[in-house]
Amino acid sequence: MVERTRVIEIVPYHPEWKIEFEKIKSMILSYISDLIIKIDHVGSTSVEGLAAKPIIDVDVVIESYDVLPEVIERLAKEGFQHEGNLGVEGREAFKRTLDDGYMKYHLYVCPKDGKGYLEHIALRDYLRENETAREQYAALKYKLAEDHRYNIDHYIEGKNDFVTGILKKVL
Template sequence: MEFKKIKNKILKYIGNLILSVEHVGSTSVEGLAAKPIIDIDVVIEDMSVLPDIIKGLEKAGYEYEGNLGIEGREAFRRIKKDGLMKHHLYVCPKDGKGYLEHIALRDYLRENKDARREYEELKLKLARKYRNDVDTYCIKKTDFINSILSKTIYKKQD
């Protein structure tokens, strides 16, 4: 429900410039423990539309933050206070590494109950241990995430 509200807002301002709006991250996986923050990937054909996207999202109440050190993913921060649930918004090309990894992880967790349970246990353990250190929390999830990605988009071809 909250994702749809945000998606509709995005589509109103830049719908003609994009391919899709994807709900990614833990809140996109039913039954998975998650912080109350929605992760959203706005998918574009290529980076040539980024200047127009920036203008449109600024009108919609977002501030452009650049790639925050991650190539192929442009971040936006919500600066308008209008009751939308807290969310992270990223603009990604359809063939970008960040987008492809987000979708692969999301879809794998949606389809694999055991992996979902294992990931949830890891997240809860790390959240307790690194409650005030979000960077370490994220780093400590990397091996698990990479193990899933190695089974999906990075699986070895025979």
């Protein structure tokens, strides 16, 4: 069951997010490093200077879906539940079933040529390089969080046109 009542909070960028990502990355590597290509920090917390929900987005990149069953099995042993793609093509979501002491994060496993992964990287890189877009996106996120404080679906929906506009430019 997806939690719908939590408060949507946008906070200014924090340099600690890079450090938290590296800790999470090390943990994941210790479980599946031999099965993957790399681990990328994506989402708003990966863009220096961008306000964000304080949740790290982590993309674990695999060569192909051939290794996914083994990834699922190993991550399950370490307390991760496979949730499927949650409606996003080219991205498999995993939920942590125990408190590991890390900052809150979302874990995704993506094939290197998967749509979800390619879009994450394209958006991240564009926002890293474009200060105006970064400022516009932050302003939009603050407004949406205020307008839809308890409705993550409406918050996400409100960002769609902005994100799609960037992806059309860069992909």
